[in-house]
Every structure is written in C-alpha cells, then in structure tokens.
Amino acid sequence: MAPYVGKTAAMLQAAAAEKQAGRDVLLSTVVPRGVKTVETLASKFPQLGAQSKGELDVDEIIRRHPRMVVVDELAHANSAQARHPQRFQDVLELLVAGIDVYATLNVYEIASRSSVLWQAAGIEGRFATVPDGFLDEAEVVLVDLPPSEVIQRQKLARSKLPEREEQPRLFGEGDLLVLREMAARFYAEKITKDVQNWRQISNVQGPSKSSHRILVAVEAGMDSEQVILWTRRLAGSLNSSWIVLYVETLRSVPLEEETRLNRNLELARELGAEVITTADDDFTDTVLRMAFSRNITQIVVGKPGPPPWWRLFPQDPSTARLIRGSGEIGVHVVPVNRETARRPLRRSLAESGLLQYLVAVAAVILVALAGWLISPQVTEVGAHAMAFLSLLAVVVLALFVERGPALLAAALSAAIWDYFFLPPVFAFRVSHVEDALLLVMDFVVAGALGQLTTRIRAQEAAERQREARATSLYLLGRELAEATTTDQIVGKVVSELERSFNAEIAVLLPDARNQLKPHKAGTLEIGPKELGVATWVFEHRQSAGKSTANLSSADALFVPLESGNSLLGALGLRVGQTFLPTIHQRNLLDALTRQIALALDRQRLSELSEQTKLLAESERLGKTLLNSMSHEIRTPVAIIKAAATDLALFKFGGSPGVELIGEILEAAERLNRLVGKVLDITRLESGHIKPQFNECEVNDIINLAVAETENEMARHKLTVEIAPNLPFIRTDFVFFQQALMNLLTNTALHTPSGTPVSLRVWNNDESLFVSVTDRGPGIDPEALTRIFDKFFRGSAAPTGGTGLGLSLVKGFIEALGGTVKVNNCAGGGAQFTIALPLTESLKHPTVSI
Numbered sequence: 066m067a068p069y070v071g072k073t074a075a076m077l078q079a080a081a082a083e084k085q086a087g088r089d090v091l092l093s094t095v096v097p098r099g100v101k102t103v104e105t106l107a108s109k110f111p112q113l114g115a116q117s118k119g120e121l122d123v124d125e126i127i128r129r130h131p132r133m134v135v136v137d138e139l140a141h142a143n144s145a146q147a148r149h150p151q152r153f154q155d156v157l158e159l160l161v162a163g164i165d166v167y168a169t170l171n172v173y174e175i176a177s178r179s180s181v182l183w184q185a186a187g188i189e190g191r192f193a194t195v196p197d198g199f200l201d202e203a204e205v206v207l208v209d210l211p212p213s214e215v216i217q218r219q220k221l222a223r224s225k226l227p228e229r230e231e232q233p234r235l236f237g238e239g240d241l242l243v244l245r246e247m248a249a250r251f252y253a254e255k256i257t258k259d260v261q262n263w264r265q266i267s268n269v270q271g272p273s274k275s276s277h278r279i280l281v282a283v284e285a286g287m288d289s290e291q292v293i294l295w296t297r298r299l300a301g302s303l304n305s306s307w308i309v310l311y312v313e314t315l316r317s318v319p320l321e322e323e324t325r326l327n328r329n330l331e332l333a334r335e336l337g338a339e340v341i342t343t344a345d346d347d348f349t350d351t352v353l354r355m356a357f358s359r360n361i362t363q364i365v366v367g368k369p370g371p372p373p374w375w376r377l378f379p380q381d382p383s384t385a386r387l388i389r390g391s392g393e394i395g396v397h398v399v400p401v402n403r404e405t406a407r408r409p410l411r412r413s414l415a416e417s418g419l420l421q422y423l424v425a426v427a428a429v430i431l432v433a434l435a436g437w438l439i440s441p442q443v444t445e446v447g448a449h450a451m452a453f454l455s456l457l458a459v460v461v462l463a464l465f466v467e468r469g470p471a472l473l474a475a476a477l478s479a480a481i482w483d484y485f486f487l488p489p490v491f492a493f494r495v496s497h498v499e500d501a502l503l504l505v506m507d508f509v510v511a512g513a514l515g516q517l518t519t520r521i522r523a524q525e526a527a528e529r530q531r532e533a534r535a536t537s538l539y540l541l542g543r544e545l546a547e548a549t550t551t552d553q554i555v556g557k558v559v560s561e562l563e564r565s566f567n568a569e570i571a572v573l574l575p576d577a578r579n580q581l582k583p584h585k586a587g588t589l590e591i592g593p594k595e596l597g598v599a600t601w602v603f604e605h606r607q608s609a610g611k612s613t614a615n616l617s618s619a620d621a622l623f624v625p626l627e628s629g630n631s632l633l634g635a636l637g638l639r640v641g642q643t644f645l646p647t648i649h650q651r652n653l654l655d656a657l658t659r660q661i662a663l664a665l666d667r668q669r670l671s672e673l674s675e676q677t678k679l680l681a682e683s684e685r686l687g688k689t690l691l692n693s694m695s696h697e698i699r700t701p702v703a704i705i706k707a708a709a710t711d712l713a714l715f716k717f718g719g720s721p722g723v724e725l726i727g728e729i730l731e732a733a734e735r736l737n738r739l740v741g742k743v744l745d746i747t748r749l750e751s752g753h754i755k756p757q758f759n760e761c762e763v764n765d766i767i768n769l770a771v772a773e774t775e776n777e778m779a780r781h782k783l784t785v786e787i788a789p790n791l792p793f794i795r796t797d798f799v800f801f802q803q804a805l806m807n808l809l810t811n812t813a814l815h816t817p818s819g820t821p822v823s824l825r826v827w828n829n830d831e832s833l834f835v836s837v838t839d840r841g842p843g844i845d846p847e848a849l850t851r852i853f854d855k856f857f858r859g860s861a862a863p864t865g866g867t868g869l870g871l872s873l874v875k876g877f878i879e880a881l882g883g884t885v886k887v888n889n890c891a892g893g894g895a896q897f898t899i900a901l902p903l904t905e906s907l908k909h910p911t912v913s914i
Contacts, residue, residue, distance in 0.1 A: 091133070121155040175197060291399070
C-alpha cells in the first residue's frame with residue numbers, strides 16, 4: 066500500500082528461498098531506505114554493479130542471463146537517455162528474453178489506481194505508473210501492515226537517511242487507510258480474475274458471469290484518461306465487461322487533442338476494454354442509442370467543468386438529457402481534474418488552414434477593387450449595390466472555406482464597405498437602419514453558411530472514412546472467402562493490409578511446438594527482437610511495439626490474432642507514416658485482425674475436421690481388420706499348435722526334428738499370445754468386455770500372476786514384497802491378473818538377462834499400489850509420454866515385440882478405475898506403478914471365525 070510496509074524485505078526473502086533451491090538469482094536494483102534488514106538480505110546476493118537507484122543494465126543482464134533478477138521499484142521513471150521511459154518496460158524486455166523477475170510495486174503506482182490517490186489522499190502531482198495489463202500474468206503477493214506501524218517505520222527510517230538522499234513521501238493515517246483498502250481491493254480482484262482464468266482453462270462449467278455491462282462515453286477535449294481509469298476500477302469491482310465509446314462530433318479538434326485521445330483509447334484497449342468509435346453531431350443521442358443496443362446497465366460520463374464566461378446558459382444540457390433518457394440504465398458522472406478538463410478547442414489560424422484565410426482576404430479585396438472601378442462616383446444606390454456584391458462574395462466564399470475564414474471575410478467586407486463605399490466615405494459611420502441591417506445580415510449569412518459548410522465537410526470526411534473501412538473489410542472478406550489454404554489466406558492478408566496501410570506486413574503462426582514462426586508471404590523482416598515482441602504478444606494477448614506501452618522500443622506494431630478463446634498467431638506492421646496511428650487506423654486494424662483471425666480459425670477447424678474424419682475412418686477400418694484377422698488367424702494357429710504337440714510325443718531318437726518341433730511350438734505360442742492381445746485390446750476399446758467386480762484377495766492375484774509368468778521371468782531374479790494385512794479389494798480378478806502378467810512380461814522382454822526385478826505391493830487409506838521396478842537401461846525420456854500407446858515400441862526395443870503389452874496394462878487398469886504411471890529410477894532402470902482405489906468397506910481387512 067505504501068513505502069515501509071516491508072515489500073522489499075519480503076521480495077528478498079522470497080528470492081533467497083529461490084537461491085537456496087538452486088536457482089541462479091541476480092540482484093539488480095534495491096532501495097534499502099535505511100532499513101538494516103534489507104541491506105543484510107541484499108548482501109547475500111550477487112549484484113549487478115554498485116548502484117542502488119540506478120537504471121537497469123538490460124544488455125548486461127541478458128548477457129549474464131540468470132534464472133531470476135531482483136528489481137526494486139517497478140514503476141521507476143528512467144532518465145531521458147535510457148532505452149525505455151520506465152523500468153517496467155525494461156522488465157518486459159527481460160521477460161521476453163526468458164528471465165524471471167521479482168519486483169515491488171505500491172498500489173498507487175498501478176495506472177487504474179493512481180488517480181484515486183491524488184483525490185482521496187490529497188496528494189499533489191503524478192506518479193510514474195505501471196499499466197494494469199502488465200500485471201495480468203504476474204503472480205501477486207500482498208504485503209500488508211497496520212497503518213500505525215507503517216507511520217512508526219516512516220519516522221524511524223526518515224531520521225536515518227542522509228540529508229543529501231531523496232526523502233520519501235510520508236503518508237498520514239487517513240492516507241494509509243485509503244491505500245490499504247485500495248491494495249486489498251486490487252488483490253481481491255486479481256484473485257477473482259485468476260480463478261476465472263483457471264475455470265476457463267479447466268473448462269469448469271456452472272459459474273454465471275456478472276450481468277453488468279458498462280459503457281464509458283468520451284469525446285475530444287475532455288480528460289478521458291481519468292474517466293477510463295475510473296471505469297476500469299468500477300468494472301473490476303463489478304466483475305463485468307466494459308466498452309469505451311468515442312463519439313467524434315463535427316467540431317474541429319487540434320492535432321494535440323487527437324493525439325492525447327488516441328493515447329487514452331490505446332490505454333483502454335490495454336486495460337481490457339472494447340473500444341468503439343462513431344461519428345455523430347449529437348453526443349447524447351449516440352450514447353443512448355449505443356447503450357440500448359448493447360444491453361448496457363451502467364453509463365459513465367465525465368463531469369463537465371465550469372462553463373466559459375461567454376456561455377449564456379451555464380447548465381450542461383447533454384448530461385441532463387442523458388440522465389432523463391437513460392431509463393433503467395444507471396448513469397455515473399465522474400469528476401475530472403479541472404486543470405485538464407477542457408471542452409473541444411477550436412482550430413487555430415494555422416490549423417484551420419492559412420491558405421483559406423489568405424484566399425478569403427484576397428477575394429474580399431478583389432471584390433472591393435472591382436466595385437470601386439465599376440462605380441467611381443459613390444452614391445447611396447452604388448453603396449447598396451456594393452453591399453449586395455460583397456454579401457454575394459461572402460456567400461460564395463462560405464461554400465468553399467470553413468467557418469473562421471468565412472467570418473473573417475464578412476468582417477473585412479463590412480469594414481471596407483462602411484469605410485470606402487457608405488457615405489460619408491473614409492469614415493466608420495452607419496447613419497441609416499437599413500445600412501445596419503445589411504451589416505448584420507452580412508455576418509449572419511457568413512456565419513450560417515460557414516457552419517453549414519463545415520458540417521457538410523465533416524460529414525463528408527466521416528463518410529469517406531466509413532467508406533474506406535467498409536471497402537477494406539469487403540475486399541478482405543471477399544479475398545479470404547476465396548482462399549482454401551492457410552498459405553492463400555496469409556498471402557491475401559499481406560497484400561490487402563499493404564494496400565490499406567501502406568505498410569510492411571508480417572504474419573506469424575504457431576508451429577507444432579506452439580512456437581511462432583513468420584510466414585514466408587510476409588514483407589516485414591522479422592529479426593530476433595521482433596520475434597521476441599511477437600512472442601510476448603502471442604503469450605499475453607496484448608498489443609505491443611510501436612505506439613503502445615508494451616515494448617515500445619520496437620519499430621513495428623504487433624497485435625494478436627485471436628478468435629474467441631482461440632489464439633491463432635500475431636500480426637506485425639511497420640507503417641511508413643511518421644506520426645502515430647490515428648483512431649480510425651487502429652479501429653480499421655482491429656476490424657481487419659478479427660476478420661483475419663476468423664478466416665484462420667475457420668481454416669484450422671476445417672483441417673481439423675478433415676483429420677478427425679480420416680482418423681475415425683482409419684480407426685474403424687483398423688478395428689474391423691484386426692478383429693477379423695484375429696479370429697481368422699487363431700484357428701490355424703490352434704491347429705498348428707495341436708499338430709506340433711502330437712508330433713512331440715513321437716520318439717525321433719535325437720534327430721533334428723525334435724528341435725524343429727520345439728521351435729514350431731514356441732512360434733505358435735508367441736503367435737497365439739499376439740492374437741490374444743489383439744483380441745483383448747479390440748474388445749476393451751469396443752466395450753464388448755466389461756470388468757466383473759468382486760471382493761478379491763490381493764495375495765492370490767499376485768501369486769497367480771507370478772506363477773503364470775514364471776517362464777518369461779526365468780532369466781531374471783524376481784523379488785516379491787507384499788505388505789502384511791492388505792485389505793480385500795473390490796476388483797475384477799482376471800483384469801487385474803492380466804495387467805500384472807503383461808507388466809511382468811514386458812519387463813522381462815525389455816531388460817537384459819540377469820537383471821533384478823522387484824514387485825512391491827502396499828496400500829494407504831485410499832488406494833492399493835503395485836510397483837514393478839527393474840534395474841535395466843531405463844526408458845528414453847522422449848518415449849515416456851508415448852509408452853502406453855498402441856503399437857509403440859522404443860528405438861532400443863528387441864525384435865519380436867508387438868507394442869501392445871503396456872497398452873493392455875493401461876486399458877485393464879483404467880477399466881478398473883485405477884491409474885498406471887512410469888518413471889525412470891535415479892540409479893538406473895524403470896518403475897511402473899499401478900494405483901487402484903479402495904472402497905470404504907474394504908479399507909481394512911475382515912477376519913472370519
């Protein structure tokens with residue numbers, strides 16, 4: 066919640082635990098603030114230089130590449146010469162490089178919480194902040210302390226600091242109470258979000274989302290940042306989705322205001338909002354229309370500042386209309402800083418177009434010269450004719466220039482007419498009522514036409530933007546609809562985005578290992594740095610790179626390609642323009658990326674559907690073939706075995722026929738076991754055989770399985786260890802026995818002759834365990850995940866195996882409701898462990914008398 070709570074010491078203690086666990090931990094920056102405990106803990110770590118408040122040496126850290134770096138004061142603002150403006154951006158680069166980071170942060174240094182501190186705690190000035198989205202993937206630990214103890218720590222530490230060192234800010238008890246509540250709320254929201262993410266990943270059904278939907282309406286000229294952050298906090302406390310609506314009115318907006326608004330809308334995207342822009346001259350009607358169409362339950366608007374001195378009606382009709390027309394929708398009017406809350410500004414002379422003003426002045430002067438030449442003898446009739454001629458010139462000008470130049474032309478023409486044409490000439494005097502009416506009419510007509518022209522031009526520009534957006538969406542949709550492969554989709558995406566944005570494009574898609582790879586159709590060259598930024602975007606589902614707060618040092622913008630819950634890749638753009646992307650460009654990019662993601666998802670699902678069909682058909686044919694062949698082969702095998710047995714009864718007097726008969730019997734027996742395994746696996750998968758559960762004694766099953774595999778285990782030293790007083794187990798005797806027999810046979814086949822094998826049986830209150838451990842060469846680590854697959858055989862497996870033995874073990878045990886696992890032993894060899902559940906009535910043995 067504030068300094069001196071003990072977060073730096075807690076961080077160092079956690080890092081010390083990591084170091085004791087064997088991880089390579091490097092101390093980069095730490096601010097002890099005169100606390101002896103922090104200094105003692107920090108001395109136990111290898112440090113990067115002797116600096117205490119210096120900036121991160123990102124290149125040196127990446128070169129040394131420790132497993133973890135300890136960084137104090139995550140929200141620290143770097144110097145102007147640093148690579149990134151803030152320390153959290155340095156940390157982002159370390160995370161992209163694969164280095165974990167332990168860092169500290171005060172709650173008021175979180176972007177959505179910072180403004181609350183200024184208003185509630187009465188603290189002046191802004192702090193360097195960290196975006197909320199930066200903390201979404203972080204593991205957060207709350208370090209809490211009662212305010213009274215924090216105050217004592219503040220005073221004690223402040224007295225120990227040297228005078229030359231920067232003194233930290235002191236907080237009073239009221240401020241600390243506010244900060245403590247903020248910290249607790251943020252921590253609770255973080256836990257709630259983590260639980261929701263877990264339920265989504267685990268596909269847990271049942272929880273209903275919050276019914277609230279929040280809409281925050283912003284326009285140019287207002288302090289939209291404060292309103293957006295306030296709404297983010299409200300959405301977090303209500304656990305609801307939120308939308309930022311920007312209403313672009315017909316009023317002219319300076320470039321500075323547009324840049325600030327674009328930055329705030331980008332902040333809203335990073336905080337998780339859906340951003341919608343629309344153009345309309347009526348702000349209130351647009352907000353209400355959007356609220357009713359999107360099922361909004363709460364509307365948030367900024368509280369207007371004091372009206373200008375020239376405004377005749379001081380009340381704000383837009384807020385009142387919004388409240389009256391909201392119906393059952395709640396309306397929140399959020400106060401904003403008076404210093405930054407401004408109405409949309411009018412364009413200055415240069416911003417409105419200096420050329421238009423020059424043209425207006427030149428036209429008025431030319432008309433005045435023409436009138437002077439046409440009527441050299443100034444009379445009252447000529448003066449009135451000149452007035453109408455000047456008015457005509459102003460009307461024509463108002464059709465081509467904006468409001469400012471039109472009003473300037475009206476004022477200048479009125480002054481020239483009064484001074485040079487209206488008697489008495491060369492004097493500013495109006496002696497007749499009709500002359501005054503002409504002057505007033507000059508201004509009214511110029512103002513009305515200028516306003517009308519400005520509105521028409523603004524509507525025309527908005528229509529052009531909407532047309533360009535609709536055209537781009539239509540062309541891309543048409544191209545994607547015709548694409549039938551992923552390569553075709555990416556090729557058409559690159560060509561269409563190049564045309565729309567005049568940019569270099571890269572499309573990065575995940576490979577089989579879920580690692581991003583740039584597609585060959587892209588025109589943007591992807592180096593290691595760009596690939597790192599794209600990977601971060603892919604992992605965090607946030608935009609990064611140029612014009613964003615995430616990894617802003619990159620010279621390209623990267624956005625995720627996601628459709629619903631599916632993450633399909635990342636898109637990179639390097640735009641040729643020198644200024645930041647405008648609001649309309651970002652909106653167009655968002656719309657196009659959704660279209661691209663939908664097309665890629667559609668193609669992925671199509672390919673997956675085809676693979677599923679082929680796999681299902683192949684599985685069906687395989688089962689049919691195996692079932693048919695198994696029955697067809699078993700009959701001749703039985704005949705061969707019976708005939709060879711009968712031949713073995715004859716006396717051949719030491720002839721080689723005896724050995725041949727023995728080989729025939731051995732081959733027939735092996736083939737018979739193979740057919741039996743194939744039939745068993747087929748029946749298990751088809752569900753034709755099901756376990757018959759009965760109360761069984763574990764000793765009987767173990768002893769019978771060992772006896773049946775005596776021949777296979779003859780070349781191995783088998784040790785059987787059965788715990789005393791084992792309970793009865795409710796299971797299928799044959800299933801359990803077959804699983805153990807296959808497990809012992811597999812061990813005998815895949816270990817060298819003479820290898821000791823141990824079979825151990827024990828139990829706890831919940832389960833019965835059976836392990837088979839050998840001291841052979843072990844299992845290839847890459848094969849551990851596939852060891853129970855059908856027909857899978859390791860690279861070092863001896864000839865003659867079928868790859869069905871362990872599949873049968875797994876099938877029999879899972880049919881009994883148990884599990885089987887395998888792992889390599891530390892001293893060599895492998896261990897297979899079977900776990901079967903014990904029912905409540907059979908956890909303890911019964912004695913019958």
